[in-house]
Amino acid sequence: MSTSQPPVPPEKTVSTRRAVVPAWNRFDTSWTLGLFGTAVGAGILFLPMNAGLGGLWPLLIATVLIWPMTYYSHRALSRIVCASPNPDQDITGVVRTYFGENAGRVVTFLYFLAIYPIVLIYGVGITNTVESLMVNQLGMDPWPRWLLAGLLILLLSSVMVAGQKVMLVVTQWLVYPLIAVLLAVTLLLIPSWSFEGFGAFPAVGDFAMSLWLMIPVLVFSFNHSPAISQFSVSLRERYGVGSVDKASSILRGVATLLVVFTMGFVWSCVLALGPAGLQDAKDANLPVLSHLANVMDLPIIAWLGPAVAIAAIASSFFGHWLGAAEGATAIVRTMVDPQQKRISDRALKIGVSTFLIVTTWVAGILNPSILSLIESLAGPVIAAVLYLMPMYAIHKVPALARFRGRASNVFVVIAGIVAVGGILISLLR
Numbered sequence: 001m002s003t004s005q006p007p008v009p010p011e012k013t014v015s016t017r018r019a020v021v022p023a024w025n026r027f028d029t030s031w032t033l034g035l036f037g038t039a040v041g042a043g044i045l046f047l048p049m050n051a052g053l054g055g056l057w058p059l060l061i062a063t064v065l066i067w068p069m070t071y072y073s074h075r076a077l078s079r080i081v082c083a084s085p086n087p088d089q090d091i092t093g094v095v096r097t098y099f100g101e102n103a104g105r106v107v108t109f110l111y112f113l114a115i116y117p118i119v120l121i122y123g124v125g126i127t128n129t130v131e132s133l134m135v136n137q138l139g140m141d142p143w144p145r146w147l148l149a150g151l152l153i154l155l156l157s158s159v160m161v162a163g164q165k166v167m168l169v170v171t172q173w174l175v176y177p178l179i180a181v182l183l184a185v186t187l188l189l190i191p192s193w194s195f196e197g198f199g200a201f202p203a204v205g206d207f208a209m210s211l212w213l214m215i216p217v218l219v220f221s222f223n224h225s226p227a228i229s230q231f232s233v234s235l236r237e238r239y240g241v242g243s244v245d246k247a248s249s250i251l252r253g254v255a256t257l258l259v260v261f262t263m264g265f266v267w268s269c270v271l272a273l274g275p276a277g278l279q280d281a282k283d284a285n286l287p288v289l290s291h292l293a294n295v296m297d298l299p300i301i302a303w304l305g306p307a308v309a310i311a312a313i314a315s316s317f318f319g320h321w322l323g324a325a326e327g328a329t330a331i332v333r334t335m336v337d338p339q340q341k342r343i344s345d346r347a348l349k350i351g352v353s354t355f356l357i358v359t360t361w362v363a364g365i366l367n368p369s370i371l372s373l374i375e376s377l378a379g380p381v382i383a384a385v386l387y388l389m390p391m392y393a394i395h396k397v398p399a400l401a402r403f404r405g406r407a408s409n410v411f412v413v414i415a416g417i418v419a420v421g422g423i424l425i426s427l428l429r
Contacts, residue, residue, distance in 0.1 A: 008260055012300045021240065022242065022246065026248075027238065028246070028249075028250055030068075030168055030172060030362055031168075031208045031231055031234065031235075031250055032038050032253050032254055032257070033171060033172050033175040033176070034167075034168050034171050034175075034227060034231070034318075034319065035224045035227055035254045036175055036179075036224070036227075036233060036251070036254050036257050036258060037171045037175040037249070037312075037316060037318070037319065038224040038226060038227045038315070038317030038318070038319025038320065039175060039221070039222050039223060039224040039254070039258055039262075039263075039313045039316065040175075040178060040182075040258070040262060040315065040316060040317050041118075041125075041312050041313050041315065041321075041418070042314020046217070046222040046280075046288065046289060046389050047217055047218070047233070047262075047266050047347075048265075048266045048269040048270050048273070048288045049278045049279075049282040049288060050214060050217040050282075051214050051217070051218075051264075051266060051270065052269070052270035052273070052275065052278045053171075053275060053279065054210035054211070054213065054214050054281070055206075055207070055256060056198050056200055056270070057202065057207055058207060058210040058211040059214070059266070059267070059270065062214050062215070062218055063131045063259075063267075064265050065218075065415075066218055066222055066258075066259060066263065067255050067256070067259045068408070068411060069218070069222070069411075069415050070220070070222045070255040070258060070259070071252055071255040071283050071413075071414075072408045072409075072412050073225075073386050073387050073390070073409060074224065074225060074228055074251050074254075074255070074386070075247065075248055075251050076390035076391060076394065076403070076409070076412060077091075077225055077228050077385075077386055077389075077390045078133045078228050078231065078232045078235075078244075078247040078248075079244055079247070079253065079390070079394070079400065080095075080098070080390050080394070081094050081228070081232035081233065081236070081243060081399060081404055082232045082235060082236050082243040082244045082396055082399075083399055083403075084097065084399070085097075085399055086238075086284045086360065087236055087237070089150050090229045090230065090233050090326060090330075091111065091228070091229035091232075092104075092108045092229075092324070092326060092327065092329075092334075093217055093330075094103075094105040095108065095111075095389075095393075096108070096323070096334070098127065098397045098399075098400075099393075099395055100182070100362070101169065101334070104334070105227070105331075105334050105335060107124050107385075108327060108330045108331060109327075109331060110381055110384065110385055110389075111323070111330075111385055112324065112327030112328055112330075112331055112385075113227045113381045114225070114226075114236070114323075114381035114382045114385045114386070115225075115320055115323040115324045115327060116324045116327065116328070116356075118154065118220075118226070118276075118320045118324075119321060119324045119356060119360055120319065120359065120360055120363035121363075122156075122313050122316065122317040122360070123149065123153055123206025123283075123360035123361065123363040123364035124363055124364055124367055124368065125309075126153070126310065126313045126314065126317070126364070127145065127148055127149040127152060127289070127364040127367070128202065128285060128286055128367065129228055129286070129290050129306055129310055129313065130148065130306075130310065131143070131145070131148060131309075132290045132293075132306065133290070133306035134291075135303075136293065136294050136341030137293065137302055137306060138155075145365050145367070146365050147359075148364075149361055149364030149365050150361050150364075151276075151358050153357055153361050153364060153366070154357065155421055156314055157318050157321070157353065157356065157357050159318060160318060160321045160322070160325070160353070161353055161372035164211055167318045167322070170318070171315050171318055171319075173413050174311045174314060174315040175311075176311055178308060178311045178315065179257075180259055181261070181304050181307065181308040181311075182261050182264075182265050182308060183261060183264075184304065185268070185289065185301065185304055185305070185308065185326060186264050186265045186266065186267075186268040187268075187294075188259075188300065188301060189268040189269065189271070189272040189292075189301075190268065191201050192271075192272040192296070193268070193271035193272055194271060194272075194274060195271065196274065197400060198274075199277065209425075211336055212421070212422045212425065213422050213425065215415075215418055215419050215422045216380075216383065216422045216423045217409050219382060219383055219386070219387075219415075219419045220368060220382060220400070221262070222255075222262070222415050223246075223382055223386065224254065224319060224321025224381065225318045225323070225385065225386045226319050226321075226322055226324065227320075227322050229263055229322075229323065229326060230322055231247070231250075231327070232247060233422050235247050235250075237415065269288050269289075272296075273288070273291075273292070276332065277291070277295065280295075281316070282400050285367070285369060287303075288332060289305035289306065289308055290305055290306055290309050293305030293306055294418065311320055320364065321356065322349060324356060325349075325353070325356065326357065327350075328356070329348060329352055332348055332351075332352070333348075336358075365404075378422040380419075380420055380424070383416050383419035383420045383423065384416070384420060386416070387412050387413070387415055387419065388413065388416040388417075388420075390412075391413050391416070392410055393408055394409065395409075
């Protein structure tokens with residue numbers, strides 16, 4: 001009988017010996033699209049209302065800032081997972097290793113709070129978008145909201161229950177046409193552009209306040225942190241010590257795709273709708289594309305708008321489900337069953353999935369304001385977990401010492417403080 005071992009993939013053989021970044025491959029493309037799809041969801045589709053109502057000059061500054069904000073913050077979060085001395089841990093296990101059990105539990109709970117409200121947001125967004133399509137484009141009578149929300153959420157959650165590989169395949173099928181349609185809509189709206197109603201350069205105080213209040217929604221809209229933990233674990237398994245540099249390469253591509261396609265789309269929507277149209281869309285609690293489909297005399301927009309909204313929300317739902325399920329599982333394991341003797345892995349997975357499905361269904365029925373949820377629930381915790389926690393870990397944890405002393409770290413801390421401050425200001429106003 002032969003005792004030879006199966007061959008190790010070339011990229012793993014090389015990367016475990018030295019930090020060499022292997023050539024770009026299909027695996028990297030898959031994760032690039034998966035992370036892009038995680039970010040392009042309700043936040044992107046509601047961003048034009050928030051950003052445009054603040055004026056064009058704050059939007060211009062935000063466009064310049066969003067690439068470094070997105071790239072450096074997500075890179076830092078990925079690094080604390082990729083650089084972990086325990087290769088089998090996700091972010092919830094890594095923070096317990098870095099900060100101790102008690103502090104780790106707190107961070108795990110915050111991680112869950114940063115992501116779970118967004119899953120609820122998508123329950124609302126997908127229900128409203130499909131209901132608008134049925135009524136305005138298909139001429140159908142609206143279904144009972146409890147039934148429509150339940151069917152849509154069961155359909156989306158079934159992809160997640162099927163497993164990560166199925167989710168990545170479905171996300172790729174959604175993201176390719178999503179990118180194409182975002183570009184098409186951006187170009188189709190150009191003839192409708194108008195600067196009327198936006199006025200001259202605002203007073204310095206008004207300008208600063210508009211930009212400050214825009215930052216939290218920007219943070220949310222470009223956020224793909226819920227999938228960063230599993231992304232980093234997957235890279236660490238495939239590339240070993242080379243995973244840190246490979247993650248940076250992939251995240252640069254994701255940030256670039258997001259800025260090119262989504263900020264171009266945001267600018268086009270803002271200039272096509274104007275302040276009054278943006279306010280109408282906000283009041284209707286609809287994604288901007290659904291509103292465009294209802295008010296513009298462009299038949300192709302009437303169909304492309306709801307289609308891209310549904311694809312964007314669905315692809316983003318998958319990535320956020322990953323993070324919410326990961327956080328909920330860690331909470332149960334660390335706070336309810338630390339010895340892992342009372343609850344089996346299968347029972348826990350079923351319980352967490354049921355919890356997410358039922359609560360998202362309830363949110364879809366109740367239909368709370370999506371922008372209010374973003375500003376009051378998701379925004380502050382996302383800013384703390386994505387921007388501030390990784391910087392604290394890099395500053396304190398010896399295993400992360402090689403990432404200290406960089407200007408990008410200072411930038412991320414400032415951006416995080418500004419984001420949290422903007423959220424608090426918006427809640428107090």
